[in-house]
Amino acid sequence: MFGSSTRWLLNWFKRDLQWVGFLVLYLIDSMILLLATDQASRGGSTNQLIGTMLIYSGLLLAFITWRYQKQLQQNNPRQFGRTPFSWKSIAQLVGFFILMMAIQYAWGLLIHFHILQNPANQQIIDQQVVKLPFWNTAYPILLAPIYEEFIFRGIFLNYFFRKNTRLMNFLGVFISGIIFGSMHVSGLSPTLLMYSGLGWVLGAAYLHFKDIRYNIALHFLNNLMSLI
Template structure:
């Protein structure tokens, strides 16, 4: 009973972190709905940016508290080396290959253009600077903390082979569902990106690496 209560509370907390992230991003998106009302646009944009800063600071703090309480994998305790940076760029190359295959399948008509990316493109056209800035410099921090850092520490904390495997699998699927809620081939592609990011997190034992990989990936979509 105590275990169920603990896990139930963690599920509620994780969903709350996800909610405040989505709320912040939604407020910024709403600002773009008022292109002819600069005062209203500035109002929603300001609220969204303040909400994002507070929410990201809070989630980052909760992640830090988690690691202080339970950190069997020693996340964040290994030094950054040039060898690790070079390996990160190899993983980035793998992500480029994944993106290329995805684009090719869309071009061939095998996959549909993702609805999530369509929404991102529409938002970017409404407020190019702010929405692109959020997508590249803010969203990756939120998503890596929520889908990798906090999620794995809550539900797959044990440092075992199978626990790490299932942790990457489930967190990647949730990441995919967060971008494509339909059970189709597009979900599989988003999940594959989530799996690669999860693998990076557990391989380097430092959330800065998978966040950097996520940033580089999102940067490609806005260039």
């Protein structure tokens, strides 16, 4: 009994380190773009840093995709994979997108009427876009959705909430949403609830469609609308 509990704790700790490792690799990519943006405002060597970021991004995307597929081959009780597109699935995807837009719209109204402040995360993005417009617009629309869906939904759920039960599904979506929100907001605040809400919708979509491509599409559309 003691041996099995020890093995369980060691495996849990190992999965923690592995998941944090994926997150760190993603943050390194973001930091390279941040450095390039800082250099652009100073007239520095931005092109070299952008080139480094593109090479790093390509390698990271290949690695994360490979690891996700490997993970599903080893343990996939929910039968995640590729589901064919249909008019029904597209209509459902639109429904999830409308729900995300409703959260964004409600939040925008609270900010407009000065009930809440504009999220600091969005203010930082806006400042970065001014300094380096193209890459700071392209990155959150094209690359960030892929990284974040693999890390916060795909890999996370199969690392920590493998059993296909109602309780595990609920806890997986809830906790992944909270972590997703906390990565966009520092400290407890109403803004954390908004980002977590978006994460909960994305988590529910992942369990519903069982195909990470739908999540990436939803995240892409959400970020696109936020930056337009």
